[in-house]
Structure formats: structure tokens, C-alpha cells
Amino acid sequence: MNKTTLFSSLVLAASASVFSTESNLTVYTYESFTSEWGPGPALEKAFEAQCNCNVDFVGLEDGVALLNRLKLEGKQSQADIILGIDDALVAEAKALGLIADSGVDLSKLSLPYEWSDSKFVPYDYGHFAFVYDQTKLKNVPSSLKELVEESKVSIIYQDPRISTPGQGLMLWMKSVYGEKANEAWQQLQAKAVTVTPGWSEAYALFLEGQSDMVLSYVTSPAYHMTWDDTDKYQAAQFSEGHYTQIEVAAALESSANIELAREFLSFLVTKPAQDVFAGTNWMWPVLESAEKPEAFDQLFSPSSLYFSSEEVLANRRDWVKEWRNAASQ
Structure with missing residues (x-):
């Protein structure tokens, strides 16, 4: 091998080594998660600092x-x-046959009900609620049935x-x-101003005064207490209970970076x-x-309230x- 060929080989090997030390991790999520005020930017920065990788x-x-x-x-x-x-x-996603085992220890998590799935990793949870402005709405429904059958409020969901x-x-x-x-x-639909594709659009319309109530979360008022310094936005407490949502993440078996993906899943619950x-x-x-935030208190x-995913x-x-x-009626 001549010197030119040897030098070229060394350069290529060095370049390959550099590129191999930094992997790309692609995470499909929802828009509000990736926004500048969502958790995405902070999580991206923190995980990239420990993984020598790029998170997208x-x-x-x-x-x-x-x-x-x-x-x-x-x-x-x-x-x-x-x-x-x-x-x-979860059951519908698992039925696709695309989800890998997480390998994450979930035994120390605190959740509204017992979690035993080995593929999906819970990272936060909440309960759905209808949020209202208490300076504008005085007759607040105290149950889902009252909202549906008796109240005259307008809603967005x-x-x-x-x-x-x-x-x-x-x-x-x-x-x-x-x-x-x-x-x-049919009764609830008569109260609906509009039905939006996602949460962000619905909540923005509500804040603009387009409806009396909006489907959101029990925790939503904490945002306004913390950043707007106001408690005028409240979640209506319903006597039947509130439907539970546990948000989860999982790695795909097709991932070319499966161990890195599992590392990220483990990171989510640190x-x-x-x-x-x-x-x-x-x-x-x-x-x-x-x-x-103190407002959570x-x-x-x-x-x-919840159904099993099955x-x-x-x-x-x-x-x-x-x-x-x-x-449609």
C-alpha cells in the first residue's frame, strides 16, 4: 500500500469513527410537547448531554x-x-407488532392505577376536565350528566x-x-361551538372567549396560577369522577438505535x-x-374512571x- 492510499484509508477510518460516536434518535410525539413552552426542549438538552447523540x-x-x-x-x-x-x-399499538420491550424498571412509579405493561413506559398522567373562567361562568355544572342534560353552557372539545x-x-x-x-x-353536541383537531386549537379558542368551557385537564388551572398569576380559570369537578389519562412512550423494534432508545425510555422516569x-x-x-409548581397543591x-386498553x-x-x-345530526 503506498503512502497516499494509506493516508486516505486512515482519514476514512477516522471519519467513520467520528460519525459512529454520535447517533440520531427520532422521537414521534405531539406538537405541544415540542413547543418552546413544552417539555421537549428541556428533555432534549438534558438527554443529549448524557448520550452523545442528537434527539429529533x-x-x-x-x-x-x-x-x-x-x-x-x-x-x-x-x-x-x-x-x-x-x-x-396501548393494546391497539401493541397489536401492530412493532413495539419492543422497554427493559425499564417501573416498580417505583406512582400512578392512578396499577401498571404492569413491559413495553410502554408511563411518564406523566392527568384527568380530563372541563375548564371555565369563573369570572364569567357562574352556574358551573357539578357532574357530566348536568353538563350534558341540564346546563346551557357552550363548549369546545x-x-x-x-x-x-x-x-x-x-x-x-x-x-x-x-x-x-x-x-x-346528541345533547352534548348541541352545546358544541366547534370540534377541533387537537388540544392547542381548542384551548386557544376558549381563551379568546369562543366558549364557556373547554375540554382540558384538572391540572390546566395550575398553568394560569403559575404564569398568569390568576386563579380565574378552574376545572369543574364532576361527581361521577374524571376519566384518567396516562401518557406513555415506547421503542420500536425496527429502530436502528434500540439500546439508545431504551436509554431514553429509562431517562424519562429519572x-x-x-x-x-x-x-x-x-x-x-x-x-x-x-x-x-406550588399551584399543584x-x-x-x-x-x-378508565377502561382497560383491551x-x-x-x-x-x-x-x-x-x-x-x-x-353529524
């Missing part, structure tokens, strides 16, 4: 839209991780087909009304990561020791059809 968050409309994207892409997906579907969609909050309302309605949900949807969620995603962290603690998988198509038929 890809923001989609919402959690259900994320699952729909995964269905379309299958094993050809560019994602290493999906982050932002919720507990209701999200599309159950593509939005996890919208799906949460669908499951909430089903858990309270059962076989009578179709009639209840205290440095958990300290981020309450004050950015405005949800409860899954570690009790995680930092939370002023929130009510609802009783939890039950949702078996019925979601019919329940969406039930909603769609009522919404």
Missing part, C-alpha cells in the same frame, strides 16, 4: 394521530420512539378520531352513559426528566419526588362511529 422530536397533531402515522409507516417508520399515546391506546383528549371525552361519556351514550352525545413535566406539560409526574384530586381496542371503532353519527 417530530411533532404530530395529537396522540391518536401519532398512532395513525405508525399504522401507515409500519416497519418502515423513521421513528425510534413513539411518545404521547395514552393508556387507552377535540375530535375523538385524532385527539387523545377527544378520545378521553368519548371514553368518559361511555363510562357514565353506557348504552345511552348516543342520546347523550428525577431530572420527571422534574420537567409538571411545569411544562402541566400533568402529574410519575415520580412522587419530582418537582411541581391547589388542585382537587378526582376519582379515576376493552378500548375491542370497542373504539364502534364508539367512534356512535360519536360521529351523533355529531
Whole structure:
């Protein structure tokens, strides 16, 4: 081998070594997670500092839209991780045969109900609620049935087909009304100003004064108490209980960086990561020791309503059809 050839070989080997030390981790999530006020930027910075890698968050409309994207892409997906579907969609996501075991110890997590899944890692949770401005709305419904059947309030909520909050309302309605949900949807739809694709649009319209109430979370008022220094926005407490949402993340078996993906999943439930969620995603962290804004102490603690993800998988198509038929009338 001459000197020129030897030199070229050494340069190529060195270049390969440099590029191999830094991997790219692609995370499919929802848009508000990646926003400048969401948890994405802080988590990206913290994980990149420990992993010698680049984290690329890809923001989609919402959690259900994320699952729909995964269905379309299958094993050809560019994602290493999906982050932002919720507990209701776990069985449906697992049925695709694309999800890898996480390898994460979840025994120390604090959740509204027992979690035993080995593939999906919970990172925060909350309860759906209708948020209102108490300086404007005086007759606040005290139950879902009162909201649906008696109140004269206007509402905005999200599309159950593509939005996890919208799906949460669908499951909430089903858990309270059962076989009578179709009639209840028709009554609720009469109060709806609009149905939005995702949470961000719905909440923005509410803040603009387009409705009396908006589907959001029990924790949403904590944001306004912390950053707007006002307690005028409150979540209505319903006597039947509030539907639970546990947000989860998982690695894809098709990932070219599966060990790095598992490292990220483990990172999500460490205290440095958990300290981020309450004050950015405005949800409860899954570690009790995680930092939370003081406003969280002023929130009510609802009783939890939920279906198993297997039950949702078996019925979601019919329940969406039930909603769609009522919404179109």
C-alpha cells in the first residue's frame, strides 16, 4: 500500500469513527410537547448531554394521530420512539407488532392505577376536565350528566378520531352513559361551538372567549396560577369522577438505535426528566419526588374512571362511529 492510499484509508477510518460516536434518535410525539413552552426542549438538552447523540422530536397533531402515522409507516417508520399515546391506546399499538420491550424498571412509579405493561413506559398522567373562567361562568355544572342534560353552557372539545383528549371525552361519556351514550352525545353536541383537531386549537379558542368551557385537564388551572398569576380559570369537578389519562412512550423494534432508545425510555422516569413535566406539560409526574409548581397543591384530586386498553381496542371503532353519527345530526 503506498503512502497516499494509506493516508486516505486512515482519514476514512477516522471519519467513520467520528460519525459512529454520535447517533440520531427520532422521537414521534405531539406538537405541544415540542413547543418552546413544552417539555421537549428541556428533555432534549438534558438527554443529549448524557448520550452523545442528537434527539429529533417530530411533532404530530395529537396522540391518536401519532398512532395513525405508525399504522401507515409500519416497519418502515423513521421513528425510534413513539411518545404521547395514552393508556387507552396501548393494546391497539401493541397489536401492530412493532413495539419492543422497554427493559425499564417501573416498580417505583406512582400512578392512578396499577401498571404492569413491559413495553410502554408511563411518564406523566392527568384527568380530563372541563375548564371555565369563573369570572364569567357562574352556574358551573357539578357532574357530566348536568353538563350534558341540564346546563346551557357552550363548549369546545377535540375530535375523538385524532385527539387523545377527544378520545378521553368519548371514553368518559361511555363510562357514565353506557348504552345511552348516543342520546347523550346528541345533547352534548348541541352545546358544541366547534370540534377541533387537537388540544392547542381548542384551548386557544376558549381563551379568546369562543366558549364557556373547554375540554382540558384538572391540572390546566395550575398553568394560569403559575404564569398568569390568576386563579380565574378552574376545572369543574364532576361527581361521577374524571376519566384518567396516562401518557406513555415506547421503542420500536425496527429502530436502528434500540439500546439508545431504551436509554431514553429509562431517562424519562429519572428525577431530572420527571422534574420537567409538571411545569411544562402541566400533568402529574410519575415520580412522587419530582418537582411541581406550588399551584399543584391547589388542585382537587378526582376519582379515576378508565377502561382497560383491551376493552378500548375491542370497542373504539364502534364508539367512534356512535360519536360521529351523533355529531353529524
